[in-house]
Amino acid sequence: MAVSDAEEVRRQSDVDGEVVPTDPQSDGSPKSKKLKTDATSTIAEFGEIINQGTKVTSVSDLDDVCAKQDRSVCYYLNSGDLVKSCIDNECILGIDEAGRGPVLGPMVYGIAFIPKKYENDLKTLGCDDSKALTEEKREKIFDQMGQLADKIGFEAKVIAPNYISNCMLRRVKTSLNEISHDAAIELVKRALARGANITEIFVDTVGPAEKYQDKLQAIFPRQIVTVRSKADSLYAVVSAASIVAKVTRDVTIRTWDLSKIGDSKASDWGSGYPNDPATKTFLKSTCDPIFGFSDIVRFSWSTAEKVLEENAITVDWEEDESDPKGGKGTRKINKFFSSGTVDLTAKEQHRFFKERQLSSVIDF
Numbered sequence: 001m002a003v004s005d006a007e008e009v010r011r012q013s014d015v016d017g018e019v020v021p022t023d024p025q026s027d028g029s030p031k032s033k034k035l036k037t038d039a040t041s042t043i044a045e046f047g048e049i050i051n052q053g054t055k056v057t058s059v060s061d062l063d064d065v066c067a068k069q070d071r072s073v074c075y076y077l078n079s080g081d082l083v084k085s086c087i088d089n090e091c092i093l094g095i096d097e098a099g100r101g102p103v104l105g106p107m108v109y110g111i112a113f114i115p116k117k118y119e120n121d122l123k124t125l126g127c128d129d130s131k132a133l134t135e136e137k138r139e140k141i142f143d144q145m146g147q148l149a150d151k152i153g154f155e156a157k158v159i160a161p162n163y164i165s166n167c168m169l170r171r172v173k174t175s176l177n178e179i180s181h182d183a184a185i186e187l188v189k190r191a192l193a194r195g196a197n198i199t200e201i202f203v204d205t206v207g208p209a210e211k212y213q214d215k216l217q218a219i220f221p222r223q224i225v226t227v228r229s230k231a232d233s234l235y236a237v238v239s240a241a242s243i244v245a246k247v248t249r250d251v252t253i254r255t256w257d258l259s260k261i262g263d264s265k266a267s268d269w270g271s272g273y274p275n276d277p278a279t280k281t282f283l284k285s286t287c288d289p290i291f292g293f294s295d296i297v298r299f300s301w302s303t304a305e306k307v308l309e310e311n312a313i314t315v316d317w318e319e320d321e322s323d324p325k326g327g328k329g330t331r332k333i334n335k336f337f338s339s340g341t342v343d344l345t346a347k348e349q350h351r352f353f354k355e356r357q358l359s360s361v362i363d364f
Helices: 039-046 059-067 116-125 135-147 161-169 176-193 209-219 236-254 277-286 302-311 333-337 351-355
Strands: 075-078 091-098 107-115 153-159 198-204 224-228
Touching (some): 059 075, 059 135, 059 236, 091 116, 091 176, 091 236, 107 116, 107 176, 107 236, 116 135, 135 236, 153 176, 153 236, 176 198, 176 209, 198 209, 198 236, 209 224, 277 302
Parallel strands (some): 091 198, 198 224
Antiparallel strands (some): 075 153, 091 107, 107 153
16 A cells, blocks of 8 residues: 555644634734633543653663553653643744655654743754754754753654554555544643643644644634744744654664564665665565565565565465355355255355364255
């Protein structure tokens, strides 16, 4: 299944409430209701947080925590207990992701929020689009954000590769856009449920920006929602979220346990993107002909599917005799109403009965 970022994003609303009306004299952004987020009412609206996540305040913490995680499930990493300044003051929140396109590793969604009056502190740290910063600079800013825990809150959701692929291949498919939207919405709800006084939300778009903004505004009518392309280079709080997501993904990748496929094969996987020759070589060399890929691979990506087709053993599934689409052994309904004697032996026996040498008794 090829991944397409141009899929039409379905609209959904998990919380009752109308879209905040826009001011026809303004630039189209919705009016803020300026309602302070009360922790009790917010929990009642969005529910209590069952998985509190693991506290991390430095890259060193990330290394320790990620190395111990079960990579087959999604998990949360955050800055810890909500600080008083994020409860008492109006806050802005940014959302961004890392690892949306690669065939290897998780996709990570990150949020960062801070009282609006401290926004310049993020600019002072040097927050910018994470892709424009070196790895060393990103990790330095992440550590500094951890040291400003009295002002800044952040959280990351690490979305496991097999979770992504399972969602995209199951009977009722979930697109990558939907997975992305659901993660962003969930992280905002978690921040609000903890009592953060979020009044403005800034998001780097996934899919059409206008439709995504309408969707988020319907779910969060008390906040002003702004969705823009390249928001990580326009708003410092989105840049901070971008750094949280990127650093978390980088650490998750480098601490991944690939011992089961051998260190020599796992020594170089390149950038992890499908068009990278090193990544393609990694996929081919680590693909088991029977069991397929390790848990770091998104097996629903077309690149991975092609490697499976070329290198894995083909499995022929026996035809289901009860196939509702009219497969072999399925009788047409009008046959049950035909005149004459029905030959009960005409239908081929199921393998279960054949192997046990069982037959139907019709004459006593």
